[in-house]
Amino acid sequence: MNALVVGGAGFIGSHLTERLLADGCSVDVVDDLSFGSLGNLAEARAMGGELKIHTLDAGAEEFHALVALRTPDVIFHLGVLPPGEPAETTAAGGMRSLISVLEAARSLGGVKVVVALSAVSLYGDVASKDLPIKENQPWNPVGVRGVLARSIAELLGAYRQEHSVEFTALAMANVYGTRQRANGGVVGAFAQALTERAAPMMAGDGRQTRDFLYIDDAVDALVRAATRGSGLVVNVGTGVATAVRDVWWLMAGPDGHNPSSTPRSRNDVSRFALSPTRARIHLAWAPWTDLAVGVRAMGRGQG
Numbered sequence: 001m002n003a004l005v006v007g008g009a010g011f012i013g014s015h016l017t018e019r020l021l022a023d024g025c026s027v028d029v030v031d032d033l034s035f036g037s038l039g040n041l042a043e044a045r046a047m048g049g050e051l052k053i054h055t056l057d058a059g060a061e062e063f064h065a066l067v068a069l070r071t072p073d074v075i076f077h078l079g080v081l082p083p084g085e086p087a088e089t090t091a092a093g094g095m096r097s098l099i100s101v102l103e104a105a106r107s108l109g110g111v112k113v114v115v116a117l118s119a120v121s122l123y124g125d126v127a128s129k130d131l132p133i134k135e136n137q138p139w140n141p142v143g144v145r146g147v148l149a150r151s152i153a154e155l156l157g158a159y160r161q162e163h164s165v166e167f168t169a170l171a172m173a174n175v176y177g178t179r180q181r182a183n184g185g186v187v188g189a190f191a192q193a194l195t196e197r198a199a200p201m202m203a204g205d206g207r208q209t210r211d212f213l214y215i216d217d218a219v220d221a222l223v224r225a226a227t228r229g230s231g232l233v234v235n236v237g238t239g240v241a242t243a244v245r246d247v248w249w250l251m252a253g254p255d256g257h258n259p260s261s262t263p264r265s266r267n268d269v270s271r272f273a274l275s276p277t278r279a280r281i282h283l284a285w286a287p288w289t290d291l292a293v294g295v296r297a298m299g300r301g302q303g
Contacts (some may be wrong), residue, residue, distance in 0.1 A: 001020075001023075001025045001026075001073050001074065001226065002025065002026045002028075002070065002071060002072045002073050002074075003020050003025050003026070003027050003028070003072055003073065003074050003075075003076065003226070004027075004028045004029075004030060004067065004070060004072040004074070004075045004076070005017055005020070005027060005028070005029050005030070005075075005076045005078065006030045006031070006058045006075065006076065006077045006078060006079050006097065006101060007030075007031055007035075007036060007076075007077065007078035007079025007082075008027070008029030008030065008031050008036070008041070008053075008076075008078070009029060009031035009033060009036030009037055009038060009040050009041055009053075010031065010035060010036040010040065010078060010079065010082070011040070011083075011175075011177070011179045011180045011181065011184055011215075012078050012116065012175060012215065012218060012219070012222075013029070013031070013036065013040075013076070013078045013079070014036070014040035014041050014043075014044060014179060015177065015179070015215050015216070015218075015219050016076060016078070016219050016222055016223070017029055017041065017044045017051070018043055018044045018047065019219045019220070019223055020223065021044055021047045021049035021050075021051060022047070022049075023223065024049070025049075025050075026049075026050035026051075027044075027049070027050065027051050027052070028051075028052045028053075028054060028066070028070050028072065029041065029044075029051070029052070029053045029054065030054045030056050030058050030063065030066070031053075031054075031055065031056075031079070032055060032056060032057040032058075033055060034082075035079070035082045035085065036079075038053070040179050041053065052070075054066060057093075057097065058077070058079070058097035058100050058101055059093060059096040059097040059099075059100045060100075063100055063101075063104060064100070064103070064104050064107065067104040067105075067107075067108060067111070068104075068107070068108060071108065072111060073110075073111065073112065073226070074111065074112045074113070074114060074226040075101050075104070075105060075111060075112070075113050075114070076114045076115075076116075076222060076226075077097070077098060077101050077113060077114070077115045077116075078115075078116050079094065079097065080094040080095070080097065080098050080115065080148075080152055081094050081118065081145055081148055081149065081152075082094075083118070083183075083184045083185060084181060084183030084184040084185070085183075087143070087144040087145040087148055088144055091144065091148050094148070095148070095151075095152075098115070098152060098155065099155075101113060102155070102156075102159045102163075102165055105159075105165045106159065106163045106164075106165050111165075111166075112166045112167065112168070112226060112227075112230070113156065113159075113165060113166070113167045114167065114168050114169075114170070114222060114225045114226060115152060115156060115167065115168075115169050115170070116169075116170050116172050116218075116222065117149045117152060117153065117169055117170065117171050117172065117233075118145060118146075118149055118171075118172065119133075119171035119172055119173055119211075119235060119236075119237065119272075119274055120142070120173075120174070120210065120269050120272050121141065121142050121143065121145040121146035121149050122139055122141060122146055122149040122150060122153070122171055123137055123139060123140060123171070123272075124139075124140035124141060124142040124146060124269060125140065125142075125269045125270055125271070126140070126271070126272075128271060131241060131271060131272075131273050132211070132237065132239040132240075132241070132273040132274055132275040132276075133235065133272070133273065133274050133275060134235070134275045134277065134278070135171075135232075135233060135234070135235055135278050139153075142267045142269060143267040146267075152169070153169050153233055156169055157231075160231055166230050166231070167230070167231065168225040168228070168229040168230060168231075168232060168234060169232070169233045169234070170221055170222065170225055170233075170234055170235075170236045171233055171234065171235050171236065171274070172213065172218060172221075172236045172237070173210070173211035173212065173213040173235075173236065173237030173238065173272075173273075173274050174186065174187070174210045174211060174212050174213060175213050175214075175215055175218045176188065176212055176213070176214065176215065176294065176295075176298065177214055177215025177216070177294070177297075177298055178215070178297075178298055180215075186210070186244055186247065187212065187247060187251070187295065187298070189201070190247065190248050190251050190252070191251070191298065193257070194251060194252060194256075197257075198257065199257035199258060199259055199260045200248055200257070200259045200260070201259070201260050201262050202244060202245060202248065202259035202260065202261055202262070203244070203261075203262055203263070203264045203265070203268055204261060204262075204263070204264040204268070205245065205261065206243060206244040206245025206246075206248065206259060206261075207243050207244075207245065208243070208244055208264070208268060208269065208270050208271065208272075209241035209242055209243050209244070209270075209271045209272055209273065210241070210242060210244060210272050210273075211237040211238055211239070211240060211241060211242070211272055211273040211274050212238070212240075212242055212247065212291050212294070213236065213237055213238060213287065214287070214289035214291075214293075214294035214297075216289060217236075217238075217287045217288060217289050218236065220285060221234075221236045221279060221283060221285045224283040224284060224285050225283060228282055228283045228284065229279075229282040229283050232278070232282060234278050234279050234282060234283060235274040235275060235276065235278060235279060236274065236276070236279055236285070237273060237274025237275070237276060237287070238273070238274070238276065238287045238291075239273055239274065239275055239276055239287075240273055240291075241271060241272060241273035242291060245259065247291070247295070250291065250292060250295055251295050
């Protein structure tokens with residue numbers, strides 16, 4: 001399989017690149033390095049597979065020429081809305097790059113597009129009785145990021161209907177793992193606090209829950225989506241809701257610093273977990289990494 005990974009120098013993208021290379025795929029990474037780093041691709045570059053790295057904005061005119069030259073079977077777009085960055089400032093570039101990807105896929109024909117979305121931004125707060133969230137749950141977008149996530153899903157559907165561009169959109173839980181930036185998720189922030197031996201910042205009392213998904217599990221879902229789940233939005237999560245404060249004590253242990261509390265934002269969802277049922281059916285995927293195992297592996301990876 002020939003794969004092109006937009007945002008391949010980022011947290012999730014670099015892990016995906018390694019997995020694709022390990023599976024024997026040829027991989028083109030497209031990343032303008034606004035939020036990614038070539039350092040994230042050090043292990044991928046050392047693997048010796050067929051890897052080409054292009055320091056390029058996917059929204060640039062040159063991108064279409066690259067796609068025509070490399071003829072990928074699938075384009076993974078992981079850079080539409082970079083986590084931890086204000087959606088208000090990244091939205092224009094992200095949507096431009098997505099339309100560029102879709103237009104390139106339409107022009108070439110037979111190219112599938114796989115996109116990762118923030119599930120918590122898309123679904124928002126739901127009643128406890130509706131947890132874990134299934135795909136028939138109405139979208140209740142949270143803030144600008146949520147509205148954009150809904151627009152991305154609808155845009156993918158429109159290109160499929162009008163231009164026969166195949167897609168799978170993965171609504172992902174809170175992905176964590178090595179290489180995650182401190183502003184890219186709560187586990188990344190906690191990992192930095194541990195490295196600095198400092199008290200972490202925690203919104204409110206930390207009772208709000210999230211569905212924490214280990215990076216290897218997330219990458220496995222992405223790889224499977226290259227050939228499965230066409231035309232669908234598929235939830236990718238563990239189905240387990242874990243309080244944010246419990247994650248800190250799991251990582252820090254009994255001798256960890258007590259967190260410092262900051263006010264919760266108006267868009268801070270109170271409870272969240274995703275049902276993996278559709279992913280099991282359509283992607284033949286299921287999560288396998290327990291949170292305790294995942295954070296221990298993350299600690300080893302970060303030295």
